[in-house]
Amino acid sequence: MAARAFRNIFRTPHYADDIFIQMDVIGVGSLPIVILIGFFSGIIMGLQMGRALTTYGAQGQIGMIVSISLVREFGPVLTALLVAGRNASGIASELGSMKVTEQIDAMRALGTDPIQKLVTPRLIAMMFVLPLLTVIADFIGLFGGALIAYGLLNMTWAEYWSTAWRALIYQDLAQGLIKPFLFAIIISLVGCLYGMRTTGGTQGVGLATTKAVVISSIWIFVITSFIDPLFFT
């Protein structure tokens, strides 16, 4: 299914409307929760790291630690976990419901390839919006860290943003953008796979939804464990 979904990106017909609808559902729909969690992760990181750094009188480095941690790891992973919880489940339940009510069979009988119509648009949309959501979560998280640096650690805005920005190197940004791209592939395909393989009525839809979230979450950690050593310098 994964191979066909990728191959269909370059084949007609293209369902542009479905791609934009999925971008709206996944991207715009996930934005509030991604902003909220990004903001609080920055605050929590600022508080906990600030406490440790103050011990060594190095609280001035808070911007560097928050930015590296967020951009390299927490931004992509937390955003992906949120999107997996929200959208892998949504995709699996939507496609699962279509499967058990014979809508997918009907689609095939009526001349439409369900992979082309249902899977490929979700794959494209997810590959496009998850990196964007991650960048937004990173920025909002850095802002949360800035509030702690300014309010509790007596740093100026300029000091914080300067250390945060200067700490980042090209490899950090590359890692922070490659991961969400790979997570997007996993989340969309796992959601679609379990949805399209649903059997057993409404109970089967529930099971497919649970499996999609659990399996995609596990894969997010597996992938990040393999990517991290490649950028460990």
Add this chain to the structure above:
Amino acid sequence: MADIATSEVLHFEDVSLRFDQTPALDHVSFAMSAGETRVVFGAAGSGKTMILKTALGLQKVDSGRVILFGEDVTNFKESALYPIRSKVGVLFQEGGLFDSLTIAENVAYPLLNQQARRNGDGPLSEADVDNRVLQTLNFVELGSTLEKFPSELSGGMRRRVGIARAVVTEPPLVLYDSPTAGLDPITANLIIHLIIKERDSRNTAAILVTHRYQDGHLMANFRYNPDSGQIEPAREAQGLGSVKTKFLVMNEGRLVFDGSEAELRASQDAYVRKFVKY
């Protein structure tokens, strides 16, 4: 291999299919010609629906051959099946209506996706599609539901929309999977009347999967009279022509009966007799 008559629309030749160790179809063979009707009886899980799904290539078989409109589609790739599927209309057991589309969009779906494949023509104009959709919905007496969604309709109305979607492209073969299941007797009779009307208006071949003997009896003995616009008992003397209906009975994936209604009623097989009720 037996010769395949050119008028045959569907031919199952020793078709078998298993799920794990359970046979869904067990060496099933039958053939039907253009304009004929097959009524398929059988207990739940006996393989009735699987006959329809394998006929359409929605389910691949383990062995044997499925010949649809003279083409051996047994090993066709999915993309190669689309043109031949456009000659077959299907009403699914669960309806299979797209719940995110309106009734008009559901009925228009095969016109927009299949018509060009079948005729090799360009796409129909928007006005042509709208006309055909309205005409077909009027045929099933649901012309006022164009902008509604499937969830806003009753079960019987959804089945009628399913019939409209199945026949809107005027296919020569229509498959009906349990069209009357779970419906009250009045609605069930209305559905069967619509199926007979569609079959006789265009002389299409039809396979009807059902649990109800009454459905098969009506299909075998009644015809649509275009002059009166009514369903009437079939009598050749009245010029309505004969009804070419045969009955199939499935049991645990095996085809245990293939014959006329008279032969069905005369059968001494205990399992077959369960489906003959008055």
